[in-house]
Amino acid sequence: MAAMGLPAGDAARGEHIYDRCLACHAIDRDRTGPRHAKLFGRRAGSVPGFPYSAAMKRAGEAGLVWNDQTLDKFVENPTGFIPGTRMGYAGVKDPQERADLLAYLKQATQ
Amino acid sequence: MSKIIVPAFVLARRSFISQAMLSATAIALLAGNEALAASNDGDKQNGAGEQLAATSDVEILNTALGAEQEAIAAYQVGAESGLLKKPVRDLAVTFQGHHKAHADLLAKTVKKLGGTPSEAKTVAQYHFPTDKLKTGTDVLRFAATLEKGAVSAYLGAIPLFANRDLAKAAGSILGDEAMHWAVLRQALGEAPVPDAFVS
Known part of the structure; x- marks a missing residue:
């Protein structure tokens, strides 16, 4: 089911969109970016031992928790949402692609 | 505004x-x-x-450097796996050399801009899914996945660079890694260039 204000996502399509993340991320291991396992409901900057940017750590300390809304905004424009993040990626601009990606992540990261 | x-x-x-x-x-x-x-x-x-x-150019470069260092290690694992035969193994070593050249350039640029280049990890620290690499095809598919991801990463980084020369350099690396991806797909028996655009 789609979260409020977001289109319904298709996890199968989202798995292909996740390919774009695979230079830096994996579901079950930290790489250049942190692991995505247990992403939903996780406080930003909180994977133990991962060397986050100061900006991401401070976002988590300020109360940022990853959910449909926050991930949608972050994935759309990472450096705009959390200036100073090390995720130097312009973002996934298409709302349907983001919804598909989040549908896949929700399924794959439980 | x-x-x-x-x-x-x-x-x-x-x-x-x-x-x-x-x-x-x-x-x-x-x-x-x-x-x-x-x-x-x-x-x-x-x-x-x-x-x-702002996320600085140095941070973007360092993130790219980290991914290049991982790619170098991944190709090392592939080359030493015994699963790749000539001429495919030689190709993997050539591609690894390209990633080393990218990493060298990125590290030098980070230093030139006053930053500290990210340090490469040991191969063991990358925790590659070696248990899933049973055949040469598995190794090639793993490499192709990394290369495709790298193309997307550079594509996503290019619009963020404040310095257009850095964007150009990233575009140059993107082109090289897209060729790696195409050649690996060809070696896997897949269409080497599946789409008109990369994303």
Whole structure:
């Protein structure tokens, strides 16, 4: 089911969109970016031992928790949402692609 | 420039939250105001976020450097796996050499810009899924996945560089890694160039 204000996502399509993340991320291991396992409901900057940017750590300390809304905004424009993040990626601009990606992540990261 | 109307309950938290250097959109989401967050889409277009604390070119380069260092290690694992035969093994070593050249350039540029290049990890520290690499095809598919991801990563980084020369250099690396991806797909018996655009 789609979260409020977001289109319904298709996890199968989202798995292909996740390919774009695979230079830096994996579901079950930290790489250049942190692991995505247990992403939903996780406080930003909180994977133990991962060397986050100061900006991401401070976002988590300020109360940022990853959910449909926050991930949608972050994935759309990472450096705009959390200036100073090390995720130097312009973002996934298409709302349907983001919804598909989040549908896949929700399924794959439980 | 769009005007952002911030409710009082958000302002009350702002002195604390502003320490986190979040964008107005993030602040609104933290305050539970999705409508305000949606209205702040102009943030992303007008550079308001960047005024807070931009992700610097050095940080973008260092992230790319980290991915290149991992690719070098991954090709080392592939080359030493015994699963790749000539001439495919030679090809993997050639591609590894390209990634070394990219990493060298990125590290030098980070230094030139006053930053500290990220350090490569040991192969063991990357925790590659070696238990899933049983055949030469598995190794090639793993490499192709990394190369495709690298193309997407550079494509996503290029628009963020403040320095256009760095964007050009990243485009040059992107082109090389797209060729790696195409050749690996060809070796896997797949269409080497599956689409008109990369994403």
